Structure formats: C-alpha cells, structure tokens
Amino acid sequence: MRCQDASELLSQQMDCPLDESEQHELDTHLAECESCQHEAALMRQADTIYAHAKFAQPPPDFANKVMERIRQRKLRRSLLRGGLMICGISLLIVLGLGLLTLAFSPLLRSSAQYPSLAYIINVLNGLVSIFHTFDYAIRLTFTATAKSGFPFIMIGYLFLAIFLIVVWARVLLVPKSGLSQVSENRQE
Amino acid sequence: MSAELEREWAEAAATGDEDAYAKLVEAYQLPVFNLAYRMLGNANEAEDAAQETFIRAYNRLHTYDPERKFSSWILSIASHYCVDRLRRRRGPVLSMEEIMGQRWIPDEHPKPEDQALQHEEHAFVRQTLEELPAPYRLVIVLRYWNDLGYEEIAEITNETVSAVKSRLHRAREMMSQHLRSIESGTSTKKHERRVTGNALSRCF
Numbered sequence: 001m002r003c004q005d006a007s008e009l010l011s012q013q014m015d016c017p018l019d020e021s022e023q024h025e026l027d028t029h030l031a032e033c034e035s036c037q038h039e040a041a042l043m044r045q046a047d048t049i050y051a052h053a054k055f056a057q058p059p060p061d062f063a064n065k066v067m068e069r070i071r072q073r074k075l076r077r078s079l080l081r082g083g084l085m086i087c088g089i090s091l092l093i094v095l096g097l098g099l100l101t102l103a104f105s106p107l108l109r110s111s112a113q114y115p116s117l118a119y120i121i122n123v124l125n126g127l128v129s130i131f132h133t134f135d136y137a138i139r140l141t142f143t144a145t146a147k148s149g150f151p152f153i154m155i156g157y158l159f160l161a162i163f164l165i166v167v168w169a170r171v172l173l174v175p176k177s178g179l180s181q182v183s184e185n186r187q188e
Numbered sequence: 189m190s191a192e193l194e195r196e197w198a199e200a201a202a203t204g205d206e207d208a209y210a211k212l213v214e215a216y217q218l219p220v221f222n223l224a225y226r227m228l229g230n231a232n233e234a235e236d237a238a239q240e241t242f243i244r245a246y247n248r249l250h251t252y253d254p255e256r257k258f259s260s261w262i263l264s265i266a267s268h269y270c271v272d273r274l275r276r277r278r279g280p281v282l283s284m285e286e287i288m289g290q291r292w293i294p295d296e297h298p299k300p301e302d303q304a305l306q307h308e309e310h311a312f313v314r315q316t317l318e319e320l321p322a323p324y325r326l327v328i329v330l331r332y333w334n335d336l337g338y339e340e341i342a343e344i345t346n347e348t349v350s351a352v353k354s355r356l357h358r359a360r361e362m363m364s365q366h367l368r369s370i371e372s373g374t375s376t377k378k379h380e381r382r383v384t385g386n387a388l389s390r391c392f
C-alpha cells in the first residue's frame with residue numbers, strides 16, 4: 001500500500017467504519033510506516049478538535065429580521081405591480097376618451113330634437129372635454145416627437161410617465177403600510 | 189424535528205402563511221447561520237448571508253419537493269449562496285479594524301478551566317477554515333457541524349460522492365499540514381504558534 005492510499009483510508013475512517021480488508025491493510029501499513037503514523041496522529045488530532053467545535057449562534061432577533069425583510073420585499077413587489085396597473089388603466093382611459101370625443105360630435109347634432117338625451121350627452125361631453133385637453137397635450141407631444149424622427153423619445157416619455165406614477169404610488173402608499181407593519185410587530 | 193411537521197409548515201408557507209415560515213426559520217437558523225459564519229468567517233456578513241438564504245428559500249418555496257429533507261434543501265441554498273459570495277469577493281475584504289472589531293461568537297458558557305483550551309481550538313478551527321479553498325471548506329462544515337454523510341453532502345453541493353470523499357481527504361491533509369507547521373515552528377505568525385501550540389500540548 002502506498003502512503004497516499006493509506007492517507008485516503010485514514011480520512012475515510014473518520015467518516016464511516018472501513019470494511020475488514022481495508023482496515024487490515026491500513027493497520028499493516030501504519031505498523032511499518034513511521035511517517036504515516038505521524039500523519040495519522042495529526043489528522044486524528046484535527047478531527048477531534050473539529051468534532052468538538054460548537055455551532056456559531058445567530059443573534060436572538062434573527063427570525064424576526066428575516067420575516068421583516070420578506071415583508072418589505074413583498075410590499076415593494078406589490079407596489080411595482082400596482083404602479084404598472086395604474087399606468088395601464090390611465091392609458092386605456094386616455095385612449096377611450098379620445099375615441100369618445102370623436103364619436104360624440106355627430107351624435108349630439110342628431111339628438112337635438114330630444115332635449116333630455118341632449119342634456120345627458122352634453123354633460124358627458126363636458127366631462128370629455130376636460131380630458132380632451134389632456135388628450136390634446138399628449139397628442140401634441142406624440143406628433144412632435146414622432147415628426148422629429150426619433151420614436152425613441154416617445155418610448156422615453158412613456159417610461160418617464162411610468163416612473164412618475166410608480167414614484168407617486170410609493171410616496172402615497174409606503175408610509176401608511178410601513179406604519180401598520182411596525183404596530184403589528186409590536187403586538188407580536 | 190419531525191419530517192411531517194416540517195412538511196406541513198413548508199406547505200403552509202408556500203401558500204403565503206408567514207407564521208409557518210417563521211417557524212421554519214426558527215428551526216433552521218442555527219445550522220444556516222453557522223454554515224454562513226464558517227464559510228465567510230465574519231459574523232456580520234454571515235448574518236446577512238443567512239437572512240438572504242431564508243429570503244431566497246421563501247421565494248422558491250414552490251420548487252421545494254416535500255419528499256426531500258427541508259434541512260438539505262435550505263443548506264443547499266445557503267451553500268451555493270456563500271460560495272457565490274466568496275467568488276465575488278475581490279482581494280482581501282477584511283481590514284485590520286474589521287477583524288479586531290468583529291463580533292466574537294461565544295460558546296455556550298464553558299467552564300473556566302476549559303475556556304483557554306476552547307479558545308485555542310476555536311483559533312485552530314478559524315485558521316484552518318480560512319486556509320481552505322471554498323469548496324473544501326464547505327464539505328468540512330457540512331461534515332463536522334451538520335454531521336452529514338457523503339451522499340447528503342454530495343446532494344447539497346451538487347458534486348459526486350467520490351469528489352466529496354477526495355475533498356474531505358484533501359482538506360484533512362491541509363489541516364494536518366497546518367498542525368505540522370506549528371509543531372516544527374515554521375509558522376510565520378507568532379501569535380498563531382503560541383495559541384495553537386498550547387492547544388497541541390493539552391491535546392496530547
């Protein structure tokens with residue numbers, strides 16, 4: 001048996017009992033090889049020290065801190081999702097109102113003979129005209145950027161809008177839910 | 189802890205039950221924190237790494253196979269995270285102030301006569317772990333503190349059983365080399381020689 005093999009068996013012996021033939025081979029080698037005897041003594045010494053090593057203790061509030069961080073990340077993710085949702089909805093509203101504005105003008109003309117209907121449509125049209133201003137502003141921006149030959153700017157505007165809405169949602173929502181979390185923890 | 193209870197908690201946690209997950213964290217904080225501490229060698233970093241491990245596990249609970257031991261699963265996440273973290277380290281991370289100011293992790297109330305010996309053994313463990321490359325350090329930690337066999341270590345570290353066996357062997361060779369260098373007084377660090385030398389004389 002080579003010394004290297006003996007060393008391997010020595011290590012293995014510390015993890016699980018060797019089978020009989022391996023044990024015998026190792027013992028015979030150790031009996032006649034002085035340098036391996038020394039190596040075995042050192043390895044066993046290291047093994048004993050390691051076997052008695054204690055666990056490092058985590059700080060006492062460890063679990064609470066983990067749960068706190070999990071809650072924070074959950075909140076952050078739901079805010080991001082909420083922000084995206086708000087973006088989508090506002091986009092839909094703007095588009096929808098834009099279409100309605102186009103549809104209402106001919107409708108108003110033909111409904112002049114029914115005053116009550118005309119009244120309702122007038123109110124709706126009034127509401128629409130408020131949004132129409134926004135719509136106009138947005139359309140102006142879009143045409144201006146589109147004409148400048150840089151569609152990227154348009155995408156940039158879109159991202160800016162999304163960013164602003166996310167920031168807004170954060171400012172509005174975070175302090176409130178943050179407070180409720182703290183009080184929850186105190187109760188625990 | 190019973191495997192059944194563990195499975196129950198893991199399943200409840202996967203459906204969003206935070207209290208159930210808190211129980212799992214309580215149950216496994218010791219082995220996970222210890223692994224991070226032994227791997228990274230610094231209590232503050234270990235705490236952050238252990239927290240990150242539990243957060244990652246929480247986000248991946250849907251991938252947890254209840255047939256598997258939860259301990260193996262969480263230790264595997266912790267191992268990969270710590271090895272990654274060590275790989276990302278560039279150059280010496282710890283300044284002297286950091287080493288001096290490090291939180292010393294106390295053992296549970298040792299008897300006064302044992303204290304000095306324990307301190308020396310503690311130093312030996314620290315130094316040898318520090319000398320070992322990360323993959324070797326990992327198998328040693330799993331073997332000695334978590335008391336795992338070759339198969340389980342192989343499963344956790346994504347290695348073959350023979351690779352685990354040879355890493356343990358190599359690591360032990362390095363440790364005995366360390367002891368030999370102390371014995372022959374070739375160690376360059378005076379302090380190290382004194383501390384571990386005393387440990388040696390007491391052990392024999």
